[in-house]
Amino acid sequence: xxxxxxxxLERLRKQVIEGKKAEEGQKRVVLCTGTGCRGAGALEVSExxxxxxxxxxxxxxxxxxxxxxxxxxxxxxxEPMGVFYQMVSPEQVSQIIAETVKKGEVIEDLLYKxxxxxxxxxxxxxIPFYMRQMRLVFGHNRLIDPTRIxxxxxxxxxxxxxxxxxxxxxxxxxxxxxxxxLRGRGGGGFPAGRKWENCRRxxxxxxxxxxxxxxxxxxxxxxxxxxEGNPHRVLEGMIIGAYAIGASEGYVYVRNEYPLAVQNVGIxxxxxxxxxxxxxxxxGSGFKFTISINRGGGxxxxxxxxxxxASIEGQVAEPRAKHIHTVESGLWERPTNxxxxxxxxxxxxxxxRGADSYSNxxxxxxxxxxxxSLVGKINNTGLIEVPMGMTLREIVHxxxxxxxxxxxxxxxxxxxxxxxxxxxxxxxxxxxxxxLTKAGSMMGSGGMIVMDESTCxxxxxKYFTNFLRDESCGKCTSCREGTLRMYEVLDxxxxxxxxxxxIELLEELGxxxxxxxxxxxxxxxxxxxxxxxxxxxxxxxxxIRDKKCPxxxxxxxxxxDIDTELCIAxxxxxxxxxxxxxxxxxxxPHEIDQDKCIRCGTCMEVCPEDAVKxx
Amino acid sequence: MAEExxxxxxxxxxxxxxxxxxxxTVQQKMGYISEEAMVxxxxxxxxxxxxxYGVATFYNQFRFIPYGKHHIVACxxxxxxxxGGQLILDGFERELEIKAGGITPNHEWSLDRVGCIGCCTKAxxxxxxxxxxxxxxxxxxxxxxxxxxxxxGKGEExxxxxxxxxx
Numbered sequence: 158x159x160x161x162x163x164x165x166l167e168r169l170r171k172q173v174i175e176g177k178k179a180e181e182g183q184k185r186v187v188l189c190t191g192t193g194c195r196g197a198g199a200l201e202v203s204e205x206x207x208x209x210x211x212x213x214x215x216x217x218x219x220x221x222x223x224x225x226x227x228x229x230x231x232x233x234x235x236e237p238m239g240v241f242y243q244m245v246s247p248e249q250v251s252q253i254i255a256e257t258v259k260k261g262e263v264i265e266d267l268l269y270k271x272x273x274x275x276x277x278x279x280x281x282x283x284i285p286f287y288m289r290q291m292r293l294v295f296g297h298n299r300l301i302d303p304t305r306i307x308x309x310x311x312x313x314x315x316x317x318x319x320x321x322x323x324x325x326x327x328x329x330x331x332x333x334x335x336x337x338x339l340r341g342r343g344g345g346g347f348p349a350g351r352k353w354e355n356c357r358r359x360x361x362x363x364x365x366x367x368x369x370x371x372x373x374x375x376x377x378x379x380x381x382x383x384x385e386g387n388p389h390r391v392l393e394g395m396i397i398g399a400y401a402i403g404a405s406e407g408y409v410y411v412r413n414e415y416p417l418a419v420q421n422v423g424i425x426x427x428x429x430x431x432x433x434x435x436x437x438x439x440x441g442s443g444f445k446f447t448i449s450i451n452r453g454g455g456x457x458x459x460x461x462x463x464x465x466x467a468s469i470e471g472q473v474a475e476p477r478a479k480h481i482h483t484v485e486s487g488l489w490e491r492p493t494n495x496x497x498x499x500x501x502x503x504x505x506x507x508x509x510r511g512a513d514s515y516s517n518x519x520x521x522x523x524x525x526x527x528x529x530s531l532v533g534k535i536n537n538t539g540l541i542e543v544p545m546g547m548t549l550r551e552i553v554h555x556x557x558x559x560x561x562x563x564x565x566x567x568x569x570x571x572x573x574x575x576x577x578x579x580x581x582x583x584x585x586x587x588x589x590x591x592x593l594t595k596a597g598s599m600m601g602s603g604g605m606i607v608m609d610e611s612t613c614x615x616x617x618x619k620y621f622t623n624f625l626r627d628e629s630c631g632k633c634t635s636c637r638e639g640t641l642r643m644y645e646v647l648d649x650x651x652x653x654x655x656x657x658x659x660i661e662l663l664e665e666l667g668x669x670x671x672x673x674x675x676x677x678x679x680x681x682x683x684x685x686x687x688x689x690x691x692x693x694x695x696x697x698x699x700x701i702r703d704k705k706c707p708x709x710x711x712x713x714x715x716x717x718d719i720d721t722e723l724c725i726a727x728x729x730x731x732x733x734x735x736x737x738x739x740x741x742x743x744x745x746p747h748e749i750d751q752d753k754c755i756r757c758g759t760c761m762e763v764c765p766e767d768a769v770k771x772x
Numbered sequence: 773m774a775e776e777x778x779x780x781x782x783x784x785x786x787x788x789x790x791x792x793x794x795x796x797t798v799q800q801k802m803g804y805i806s807e808e809a810m811v812x813x814x815x816x817x818x819x820x821x822x823x824x825y826g827v828a829t830f831y832n833q834f835r836f837i838p839y840g841k842h843h844i845v846a847c848x849x850x851x852x853x854x855x856g857g858q859l860i861l862d863g864f865e866r867e868l869e870i871k872a873g874g875i876t877p878n879h880e881w882s883l884d885r886v887g888c889i890g891c892c893t894k895a896x897x898x899x900x901x902x903x904x905x906x907x908x909x910x911x912x913x914x915x916x917x918x919x920x921x922x923x924x925g926k927g928e929e930x931x932x933x934x935x936x937x938x939x
Contacts, residue, residue, distance in 0.1 A: 186779045196891040196904040227893035375849030378890035413796075413833050414889050454792055454831025457887065471791035473830040530892060532851040538893035570850065620853050624887065630830075733911060736865060755866075758859055759910045 160433045160712035162441040163319040167309075173307045184258050185217045186210070188245075189387055192417055193227030193539075194377070198246065202231045204248035205467040209254045209551040216258055222386030222421070224299045225540040226286055229259040229269060234281065234299070241266040241281045244587055251561045257356075272536065272558060287554050291518070293526045294502050296540045303421045306428040309389040317433060321397045325508075331357060332648060334504065336512035338524030343369055343460070344499030344572070345599045346523075346590040349504075350495060356402045356484035359492035364404040367488065367495040368395055370411040371465060373457040374573030375624070379540055379602035380498035384411065384418035385411040387502070388425035388515035392448065394501035396435065399420040399446045402494050403554060411463055413455050419708040425645065444537035457574075457628035461676050462495045463487075464630070475630045476676035494549070497602065499528060519545035523589035533606040534568075536561050543588075555605060564609040568692070572601030574621045574628075576682030577688030578614060597688040600680065613710035615700050619647040621685035629678060632739035636679030639670030651711040655701035656719070660690055709771040712756045716772055719760075721746035730760035730769065776801065781816045788817055795828055832887075840875050840882030842920050844868075845899040849888030851879040856895035861885055863913035864898070864918075867922070881922070905939060 160166050166236050174580070186206055190199045203220060214735050215295050224232050229243035235257050242253065242481030245267060252453055256262045269284050278284050281299075287512075301308040309315070321330050335350030341426050352375050356364065368391060372380040384391060395407050412417050419595040426448050429435040454602040459474035466488045468474040487493025502524060507515045516524045532538045536558035543552065549569060553559070561567050568578040571588075577598030579586065583680050610618065625642040643666050667683030674680050690697060699705050704712040719730070719739075724746035731739040731747055738754045749760070759767040780797055785791045791813070798809050804829055809902040814821040828834045846852075846861040865871055868881050891897050893905030898916070905916060 192889075192891060193893055196894045196897060198905045208911070230893075326895045356887060372886065375888035376892050378888075378892060381890045413888065430830075451795070452796060453833075454796070455833035456831050456885075458832075468792065469789065471788040471827070473827055477834075532892040532895065533854045538851075574850075604850065606852060612854055616914055617854070620850070628887075641887075735863075757866075757910045758856070762909050762911050 160440060163323055166247075166315060166319060166440060170310045170316075173311050177311055184215060184219060184236050185219055186253070186258065187219045187221060187236060188702040189222065189224050189230060189232040190220045190298075191227075191382060191491050192225035192415075193223060193382075194230035195417075196655045197244070199231035201247045201433065202233070202245050202250060205250035206254075209250055216254070216471045216603075219302055221299055221301055222303055222417075222680040223381075223540060224281075225290075225292075225295065225542075226284070226537070226759060227540065228536075228538040231367075238263075238625060239270035240279055241284070243269050250746060254662075270335055273283065278695055285558065286343050286539065286541075288545075289292060289551065290542050291526050291544050292410065292542045293518070294390075294499065294505055295383065295540065296530055297388075297390070298382070301387055303388055303482050305387055306389060306425070306426050306432065309387070312743060313509070313724060314389055314455075314505075315393055317508035318393050318434070319440065320509050321400060322440060322444060327357060327403065328398065330508065333512045334401070334472050334507060337502065338339060338512075338519070338522075339503055339506040339507060339515075340523060340590060341496060342375075342499035342503070342527065342602065345597065346600060347494060349500055349546040351400055351667045352397060352484060352496070352524050356404075356492050356494040359485045361492050363406070363489065364492050365488045365491060365493040366395055366399045366402060366404045366407045367462075367469075367493060367499050368407070368409045369454045369460060369462070369497045370415070370422075371460040372412055372415075372498070372602060373460045373628075374602050376532055376570075376606045377530050377602045379530055379603055381412075381415050381418050382540055383414070383498050383502050383517065385421050388418075388422040389429065390505055390576075391422070391498055391501045392425055392429055392435070394504035395448065396439065396446055398494065398496070398501065401406055402492075404449070404492075404494065407446060408469055408488070409448060409471060410451045410453060410459075412453045419450060419452060423539075426450070431502050456465055456630075457624075458630045458676070458678055461678060464676070465495065466493060473630075476678070478675055514623075520587060520589045520592075522591045527588070527600070527603055529588075529603045529605045531557050531607070534560055534564065534609040534612065535545060535607040546587040548584065549588060550588050552588065552605070554585070557607065560607070560609045564611060566607070567610050567612055568608045570598075570606040570685075571604065572599035572681075572684070573604050574600050574624045575599070575684050576604070577680065577684045578608070578617065578692060579688075580692040582692075597691055598684065603685075611708050611710070613653055614689045614696045615647065615706075615709035616710045618686045618689045619644065619651055622682070623648055625678065625682045629682070633674045633676075633679055635673035636669050636675075636682060639666055639679070640682050641682065642666055643670070647686070650697065650700045651706070652712075652713040653700070655697075656699065659701055660694065660697050663690060698719055702770060715756060716751055717733060717749055717756060717758075717760060718770050720745050720768045720770055720772060723766050725766055725768075727765065729763045729765065733759050733763050735759060774812075776807075777812055781812065784816070786817050787845075791817060791819075791824065791827055792831070795824075795831075795834060799834060800832065801831050802891075804867045806836075806837045819852075827930060838874060838879070838882075842901055844874070845884045845885070845886050845889075847887075847889050847891070847895070847897045847899070848885050849892060849895070851891075851895040851899045852888075852897060853893035855895040857912050858898050858910045860913060867913060867917055 177649045233242040339349045340346040464474040464476040528542045622644045738750045778825045814824045874883040
């Protein structure tokens with residue numbers, strides 16, 4: 158259906174909403190089939206539901222994408238009751254249909270059990286993981302089948318676009334975004350409204366807008382989940398931005414590793430074109446705007462704006478100096494405005510609610526909410542959306558539910574590979590752009606990797622430095638050689654070959670790499686090293702002076718031993734050891750031959766008595 | 773092969789901006805980017821083959837050797853690393869007797885590593901023939917391989933013996 162004007166859009170929305178009202182009480186299985194739940198077997202569960210439902214036509218299966226609580230996937234909500242089931246397996250599907258969907262009986266075993274109180278919780282909203290969140294941008298995911306534009310319209314979708322196109326001038330939109338205080342969610346935190354304004358002012362016949370979905374930070378996946386789960390919201394933000402700036406063409410640059418995101422945004426673009434929300438004369442306003450998709454090639458540095466533009470042009474993704482900003486000369490040397498997925502997804506919220514209401518949320522310098530991916534050594538892993546300024550403690554303990562296995566919290570790593578590690582002492586830190594930078598880390602795209610006492614901070618620094626060494630494009634000597642040299646020093650330290658003075662050498666190398674590199678990758682590359690030295694210097698010293706890894710991670714500095722008191726001589730470790738390093742007879746405690754041992758950890762994993770100890 | 777490539781190239785106009793897309797399609801269709809393919813792509817876009825080579829080798833996505841029958845990708849994103857991903861990759865390297873980026877002599881198995889697949893809550897993960905295996909452990913490496921028919925020691929020995937004869 159091609160919509161000729163805003164009134165037709167509203168009529169369609171009314172129809173959709175009325176249709177949904179008529180369906181009230183409809184028996185429905187809402188199943189998350191986002192990438193996280195797919196990893197836990199959601200597609201098999203979906204198939205099982207489909208098979209069951211083929212037999213009963215009055216029940217509907219709705220496949221959404223990410224609800225956020227990926228730890229507990231596959232996630233299912235049974236409507237109209239709203240019961241929240243977690244970790245559903247295909248074998249349980251027929252029971253769910255027979256008991257819950259048909260008879261309204263709750264299956265206690267499938268409910269989320271609060272580990273603190275031991276009580277089963279029936280509804281999503283009562284689960285501590287969700288209770289403290291503010292799901293302004295991400296919340297609609299659970300209502301939307303991303304392949305159905307009607308679902309988006311029912312949540313008020315494209316209302317902000319109508320308001321922008323017919324009720325506001327481009328200047329007014331930019332003013333609104335400026336007043337909202339929205340800062341770029343991709344990492345830099347540059348005020349979005351100012352960027353738009355500069356791009357609008359740049360004179361040219363053709364201008365571009367770009368959506369950066371090259372989410373390369375390992376450990377962060379909020380952009381993917383938004384793109385997979387609610388692609389129309391991102392498109393709506395882009396269309397409004399393009400109108401404000403005066404751009405006629407848009408590009409969505411998606412990471413190659415995100416096939417489902419590519420698929421869903423592709424479907425969404427086609428639907429929007431068909432309805433006249435993209436293309437010539439959008440909603441009869443006279444405004445023309447098209448969007449095409451580019452797939453990345455698996456280069457981390459391509460997430461940098463100038464590198465990304467080079468990549469769209471078919472070039473090697475090398476950043477260039479920004480003496481001339483991309484808003485003046487970007488893609489094909491035309492004014493180009495690039496924002497990240499989450500930034501674009503915030504735009505419809507700002508236009509619809511108004512800047513005043515939006516800027517009430519958050520802190521002085523960072524407005525609105527931020528989506529974080531909370532992963533690593535933490536009980537409730539998943540995607541969370543919280544107002545800017547929430548303390549780390551609230552995030553880690555209240556939402557994240559603390560550290561598993563009774564272990565001690567050590568640090569949380571934020572900001573991706575170029576971020577830093579924040580220690581226990583700073584748990585009261587309000588999380589926003591400026592506070593994180595002050596603490597020696599950064600917001601980045603919002604990854605939060607929680608580390609406990611069994612994480613070695615030197616190993617963490619080595620990991621990130623190796624990643625950046627690998628991903629450095631090689632253009633600047635300081636970055637290419639600096640990351641390599643830092644990696645070599647760190648590698649030596651973790652192998653027991655560290656020398657006095659190595660820490661100072663790392664600090665010096667870090668300083669040069671940051672000062673002399675062109676783009677954000679090199680400028681922030683020393684962060685993981687410098688922040689771990691700053692907060693965890695004692696761990697470095699233990700490696701260098703005592704040749705010990707306190708966390709028991711660095712393989713050249715640890716040994717696995719069997720506690721003869723605890724060993725029951727069951728023979729499991731002996732059987733599973735891949736290098737036959739374990740000897741022992743029945744009823745005789747086993748022993749590990751340290752010369753043969755490759756420290757793979759298998760024996761520790763299979764031991765039923767926890768008799769294998771690492772030192 | 774050559775015909776298929778020509779057909780594929782014909783569907784793209786000769787503009788540099790399509791270089792990445794063309795290479796992606798070539799890899800999707802052929803499984804990897806051969807030297808001949810790079811020369812043909814260069815010819816089609818009227819650029820030097822070394823330009824194509826430069827772009828293809830810059831992006832991690834592109835492979836220059838074919839996949840094995842079973843392709844295994846170990847994720848070494850931050851979450852996977854923190855949860856012991858390196859031990860998992862080591863396990864596959866040990867069992868298959870190849871390094872990441874390699875392929876077994878009998879072309880049955882290939883192994884790669886990836887920065888992050890965004891499945892961090894299930895760390896550490898591996899992707900085997902496009903299926904995600906969550907929460908891997910060193911012990912489960914052998915299980916996964918055995919499930920796909922790897923008989924430890926046996927397959928490799930036969931291949932090695934075969935190679936020995938041909939030399």
